[in-house]
Amino acid sequence: MSAQPNRLEPATVPTMYFVGVTTTRSSIMKIFPKWSEILGLGARLVGYDAEPHAPAETYRAIVQHIKHDPLSIGALVTTHKIDLLTAARDLLDYLDPYAELCGEVSSISKRDGRLEGHAKDPITSGLAWEAFVEPGYWGRTNAEVLCLGAGGSAVAISVYVAGLQDQADRPRRFIAVNRSQPRLDALKAVQDKLKTDIEFEYILNEDPRKNDQYMAALPPGSMVINATGMGKDRPGSPITDAGLFPQNGMAWELNYRGELDFLHQAERQARTRNLKIEDGWTYFVHGWSQVVAQVFHLDLTPELFKELDRAAASIRA
Ligand SMILES: NC(=O)c1ccc[n+]([C@@H]2O[C@H](COP(=O)([O-])OP(=O)(O)OC[C@H]3O[C@@H](n4cnc5c(N)ncnc54)[C@H](OP(=O)(O)O)[C@@H]3O)[C@@H](O)[C@H]2O)c1
Known part of the structure; x- marks a missing residue:
């Protein structure tokens, strides 16, 4: 066909x-x-x-x-x-x-x-999010989101979370990291229009060692998203093998196929860091x-x- x-x-x-x-x-x-x-x-x-x-x-x-x-x-x-x-x-x-x-x-x-x-992504990324994030999770944990990549999917996810009605369903902070400035500016422009109470931070970076540091600074329970396309559209991962995921945290790889290096990095820490891991299926x-x-x-x-x-x-x- x-x-x-x-x-x-x-x-x-x-x-x-x-x-x-x-x-x-x-x-x-x-x-x-x-x-x-x-x-x-x-x-x-x-x-x-x-x-x-x-x-x-x-x-x-x-x-x-x-x-x-x-x-x-x-x-x-x-x-x-x-x-x-x-x-x-x-x-x-x-x-x-x-x-x-x-x-x-x-x-x-x-x-x-x-x-x-x-x-459709503000709707469909939200449906995917709801399939693995429990209601009230962010209110209970005070955890944060680190989104590596600030392209189309990152914007969509940020719009979805900003639109959640119950404060306990919204993360306190959403950190977006991108290797080029225009995508960060576009994400900020969208969020400025929404006037959300989520604290957004926009970081220009493509050094995986720095991403490791941003990840290390997250509170326990936080979610790290690979929205860069690395591990499918481009080789590699936005973090290094030495990067530590947040204890009791979540790792969301937006893709389900490809080398999926980020997903495998998370899987290697699943037990020691007690991670919930979600791929893009x-x-x-x-x-x-x-x-x-x-x-x-x-x-x-x-x-x-x-x-x-x-x-x-x-x-x-
Ligand atoms: N499972 C699904 O159904 C599903 C749905 C949506 C998306 N996805 C996947 O998710 C990935 C992202 O999708 P998208 O639509 O958001 O793509 P996109 O618009 O191309 O966004 C990717 C962003 O990541 C940035 N980036 C790339 N490498 C980076 C690095 N090392 N550090 C920091 N930022 C980096 C890019 O920056 P530049 O602007 O500088 O290039 C770009 O802004 C794709 O692989 C897509 O296939 C899967």
Whole structure:
């Protein structure tokens, strides 16, 4: 069912694109045909690979194609969520409030002749977070979040936590570290608009030894997130092997495939530091099911989500 990545030919069946970095290696290539069958879509998924921070023309080409080809009906965007929107904003006829706020799109779809962009990650990262963080956790522990990487996912997670109603569900402090300043500025601009009581700190750094130090300074129970793409999109980890995770803390690797160096570093300390470790699988299933529902205009009920989740899990196994 899947075609070669990056071939933008007129589609002959309803076609959804997957804009990423190494799309053919994603489990979704096997899961999507099964979901298409369950949902009766008769559709196919085609990958569109680009290096992180690709030229604007690369992003404009795929958006133009979806806009003008009748059977090319939408896309899920990963890694390039910010850069794609920056390059192709004028081609989209509608942006949802999260896309406007975060300056990113993870979903491109069509409705009544309009090309629409949605940022689903503030919702889907939140669903993934709720699957492993207990209600009231932050109020009980006074722990903090250290988010390594301040790109699209980091912005989305920060928007989700800032929007949590119960103070006990919000971490007291959220430290974002990024190797370049513009992403930190963009994250700050989003949070300034939200006026949250979470104390945000923005650190410019790409030295893993310094990240070890930020991690060492966290209170027990804190969460460390790898939102850099390192260990999948790029080799390595944002911390060194000598870095110590917070005692009784949490390690969240946003990816579920690749070398996953950060995840393995956490696993080696799971017992000694009593860590709760989460990979990106749950985030992946929520992310894809929400965007598929948007692109194909489906009502994603909890029952339907469970069915899709079971189908995805059977393929992962
Ligand atoms: N499981 C899932 O479904 C799921 C969902 C969302 C995301 N993800 C994964 O999560 C990763 C991040 O996604 P994203 O959309 O946030 O990507 P992104 O927008 O490219 O963000 C990555 C950020 O990390 C920064 N960075 C890279 N190396 C760094 C380092 N050593 N130290 C500090 N900062 C560093 C980058 O800085 P520069 O701006 O300087 O490049 C960039 O701002 C990707 O690998 C993606 O596949 C998985």
